[in-house]
Amino acid sequence: MKNIRYRFCGTALCLCCFxxxxxxxxxxxxxxxxxxxxxxxxxxxxxxxxxxxxxxxGAGVGMGLGYIIGNELDKQKVAKQQTVAExxxxxxxxxxxxxxxxxxxxKQKDPYTSRVSHFKTDGTVISTLMKPDGTVEVTNExxxxxxxxxxxxxxxxxxNARYRIDGRQMxxxxxxxxxxxxxxxx
Numbered sequence: 001m002k003n004i005r006y007r008f009c010g011t012a013l014c015l016c017c018f019x020x021x022x023x024x025x026x027x028x029x030x031x032x033x034x035x036x037x038x039x040x041x042x043x044x045x046x047x048x049x050x051x052x053x054x055x056x057x058g059a060g061v062g063m064g065l066g067y068i069i070g071n072e073l074d075k076q077k078v079a080k081q082q083t084v085a086e087x088x089x090x091x092x093x094x095x096x097x098x099x100x101x102x103x104x105x106x107k108q109k110d111p112y113t114s115r116v117s118h119f120k121t122d123g124t125v126i127s128t129l130m131k132p133d134g135t136v137e138v139t140n141e142x143x144x145x146x147x148x149x150x151x152x153x154x155x156x157x158x159x160n161a162r163y164r165i166d167g168r169q170m171x172x173x174x175x176x177x178x179x180x181x182x183x184x185x186x
Contacts, residue, residue: 029071029077045058084144091165092119096185101180112137126138126139141154149161162174168183169183
């Protein structure tokens with residue numbers, strides 16, 4: 001009688017894990033992997049141990065392994081999304097620009113006296129900011145071009161700006177402000 005109860009508990013636990021997994025469509029792969037791993041681990045634990053302890057141990061180990069595998073898949077997906085195709089960096093790839101005018105003048109807590117940005121071919125833009133006190137700050141951002149929109153982003157922000165190049169000048173318009181940049185390289 002005791003053995004039947006343990007099998008019922010193990011089967012019920014496995015069924016619950018699979019039902020939870022069915023609702024995981026919007027989750028990331030780490031969470032989905034943890035849920036699937038727990039369910040599969042519980043089944044294997046029940047089959048091997050034929051008791052609740054085996055079921056729970058299998059669920060725990062399966063959840064850990066499922067999370068690890070899913071997390072690695074999530075990391076690969078993010079890395080793939082951050083790679084930029086060559087056509088998404090033209091015509092700014094390997095060019096250097098300096099901001100010469102901003103309208104309206106931004107109200108910043110730490111304004112800069114000069115900002116020079118180098119657009120690299122790998123989709124990164126390195127900007128050097130000179131502050132009024134003489135200190136220099138270097139920022140590393142990502143960029144891509146979609147149609148006539150320049151997208152610059154970092155982990156905590158994204159800027160979408162309409163852009164156009166007119167000779168050695170680039171005009172950016174974010175909707176809040178516009179900028180004129182002068183090309184420094186040849």
